[in-house]
Amino acid sequence: MLENESTRNTHNLKEDSPALNRAFELLYEQGPDEAMPGLRAAYRLACEGNAKSESGFTRKEGVSYNPRVARCPLILCNYTQENSWLTLAACMLACAEALPSPDHTYGQELKPPTDLAHEAQALLKADLLPEEFREQALAIALALTLDDIRHLHQREENNDKWLKSFISRCESLHGEGTKKLIGNRFTRLLTIYRKSLDRYSTRS
Numbered sequence: 628m629l630e631n632e633s634t635r636n637t638h639n640l641k642e643d644s645p646a647l648n649r650a651f652e653l654l655y656e657q658g659p660d661e662a663m664p665g666l667r668a669a670y671r672l673a674c675e676g677n678a679k680s681e682s683g684f685t686r687k688e689g690v691s692y693n694p695r696v697a698r699c700p701l702i703l704c705n706y707t708q709e710n711s712w713l714t715l716a717a718c719m720l721a722c723a724e725a726l727p728s729p730d731h732t733y734g735q736e737l738k739p740p741t742d743l744a745h746e747a748q749a750l751l752k753a754d755l756l757p758e759e760f761r762e763q764a765l766a767i768a769l770a771l772t773l774d775d776i777r778h779l780h781q782r783e784e785n786n787d788k789w790l791k792s793f794i795s796r797c798e799s800l801h802g803e804g805t806k807k808l809i810g811n812r813f814t815r816l817l818t819i820y821r822k823s824l825d826r827y828s829t830r831s
Contacts, residue, residue, distance in 0.1 A: 637671070637674075638670060638671040638674035638675065638679075639667075640666070640667050640670040640671075640697075641667075643674075643679075643694060644697035646693065646701065647697040650701060650704045651666050654710065654712075655712060659712070661736070662712035665712055665713075665716055665736060665737070665740075666712055666715060666716055666719075668737060669717075669719050669720055669740055670697075670719050672723075672727060673719040673720045673722055673723045674696060674723075675723075675727075676724060676726055676727060677725055678694070678695065678696035678719065678720075678722040678723040679695070680724060681694070681695060695722050696722040696723075698774050699719070699722055699771050700715045700718040702770040702773055702816070703718055703766065703767070703816070706815045706816040706819050707766060707812055707813050707816045708812035708813075709763070711763070714740070714743065714763045714766070714767070716737070716740035717739075717740035717741070717744040717763070717764075717767055718744075718747075718770060718771075720741055721747040721767050721771060722771065723744075726744055726745060726748060743763060743764055743767070746760055746761060746764035747767035747768045751772070756799060762808060762811070762813065765804060765813075766808065766813045766816060768800055769800055769801075769804055769808075769813075769816055769817065769820050770816065772796070772800055772820070773816075773820050773823055776797065776820075776823045776824055777823060779793075794824075794828065798824075800820075801820060804817045804820070805817065
């Protein structure tokens, strides 16, 4: 069973990212009942896997910011018609540097989003994308990569070799998205992704 919010006061979604917490509350005000507890548990689990870390980025000391683990699911909320809390939970979990195994002590409630997060992370790391994968995993990979594109100007590692490899992966994901996501609930995300990638390519 998922933990009660009062039993665990670290990595609190409502305190860490009021904007994302509010977006979730609006999305699931009519249920299902397990959505908000599941999302908050997924947020905690992701943070325990170091999802708040922004390693490789330069940020001004003392300046507050919305952590990546909150920014990426907000991308899905803002640019897609996805309403499955399992997909949004998986997006948070995919931000973790150390993603837990599906048999983690949170139990079976978080097994489906953990499996989906593993699939999304595999897409991000693959030189060649597999022939079969779920469109939700691709949408999560696009959301995480879109966040990376938006923050390229803050990266410490930004040399030509790294950028060439990064842009190549971006293009590969976009190509797969064009095949799989056009005409469904993720089409707007794909459009925003393409525009952001083009704007960066124009500046660089």
